[in-house]
Amino acid sequence: MPPINNPTLRQRRLGAELRKLRERAGFTVTQAAAHLGVNQGRVSMIETGRSPLSADRVRGMASAYDCSDEALVDALASMTGRRVRGWWEEYREHLPAALVDLAELEHHATALRVALAIHIPALLQTTDHARALFRAVVPPMRPYEIEHRLAHRIRRQGILHRDDPPPYAAIIHESALRMGFGGPDVSRGQLNHLLDTNELPHVTVRVIPFGTEYYPSTGQSFDYVEGPVHQLDTVQLDTHHGGCGFLDAEAQLSKYRDVLDHMESCALPPVASRDFIHRLTQEI
Template identity: 40%
Template sequence: MGLRANPSYRQRRFGSEVRKLRERAGLSVGDAARLMGMHGPHLSNVEAGRTSLAPERLERLLEAAECTNTPFADALASLGRDSGKGWWSVYRNVLGASHLDLAELESQAVVLRNYELLFIPGLLQTFDYATAVHGGGYDESMREVREQAVEFRLRRQQILTSARPPTFHAIIHEAALRVLYGGREVMRDQLLRLIELSRLPHVTIQVVPLEDEGRAAFIHAFMVIQPQVAELGTVLADQLGTAQLFDDPQVISDYEHSFARLSELALPPIDPGATPEGRTVKDSLGLIQHILYPLL
């Protein structure tokens, strides 16, 4: 099997975890390779995500690293075996690798925590809103790519209505609710969509009001993606318009703490079932209705 020229994030992550295990065992590349019955260059390519590692060899490395965390070991082995193929594969020649990596990560997630400053979260967007947002990123000659990017975003949303959906917690800055992407009707339907999706038992939506901007505004949008084994979690951060993926445990912990703080500062979650007389404090639903009223 030839070496991968452009390994996916999952493949690079597997290689990174193999390297961490080797370092935890105190082994050089050469020593670890001999332990696993392979050559050093082969192991270097594994750690770079350019090739795979046989399960029995991974097991030897886990033993050398004294890794007794069975769920982690099983999840890592699964990460290495996974083909990476899914519904997103048909977009491989159209959209960038970051799109495919995100869809693959979301497909394995049990918890998603998303903060958005300027846009409605992609998993909550309507077709017209997504079309309006993508319209500014492609010129007329790339109409087909734009249409497929919108289609791709809507297909990502199917995880929220799948048989085993992840828990999804979105925190949206009020600024994102007030920008009329696509016009008044598009934004009206989008706000109504937020209320509709908040009825799903696994979806929580909060709004950070503008009045708390000084305390609660965060420098950029991000999503914490947690799979079944939290140690293999990832953060997607949108920095200066570029999506970056982070797997360093301290970085993930920092973003989790930031999300927790944002949740504390945001208004109480949307509760479509709450009666007007039962709402004694300002909440996310009330703010959305206030913004929505002039658009009706």
């Protein structure tokens, strides 16, 4: 099969996980190639996501690397096959690659946990609120760029309304609820939208109010995207230039799970959070 010229985030992640298995087994690329009966170039292409793989090939590699974690091997095998052309591929020529990759990542998530201090979570934003955010970007976006970003963001929200939506838990600091992007009418509409979305059985919104004594945050908004096993989780960080950064090292994943757990421990319970947001709508 011909090599993959532009591997997706999912294909690159599969290759990276196979590289981790090889390194844990103590194999060099040369040793792995000899063990697998392929040349070194093929191993390198596999580990960068540029070589198509079958589920049987992945299982064979895991066996050669003495990986006995059946759940992980099954999860890796499920990531093989032909490139799925999801709706996000339509935006690959119009948006930064990381934003397209994020939509693909969310599509395959088994659960999503997000924490934000300044902004409303992207999957919970109204169209008017999102447009106000994009208009405030520095340097300013052109009108067509705003519309591309807006359409992409709204389509991302579809995962919360599909037949098999992933559980979604958002922790939002009070400061994000009070930012007022777009003016009073937009802000009121955004808060009411949060209340409506929070009624979905798989969505949980919790608020950390001002005055909370212990606020265990990195100071940066992030999404924790769960995979079928914890080794395949991903942390997505918002960057100051508006892009996305992805982390998947085991120590990094553990750190951000702990941060989320601590943030949940100091957030208001779901019912109290809903009442808190409702009171804010009355103040605008």
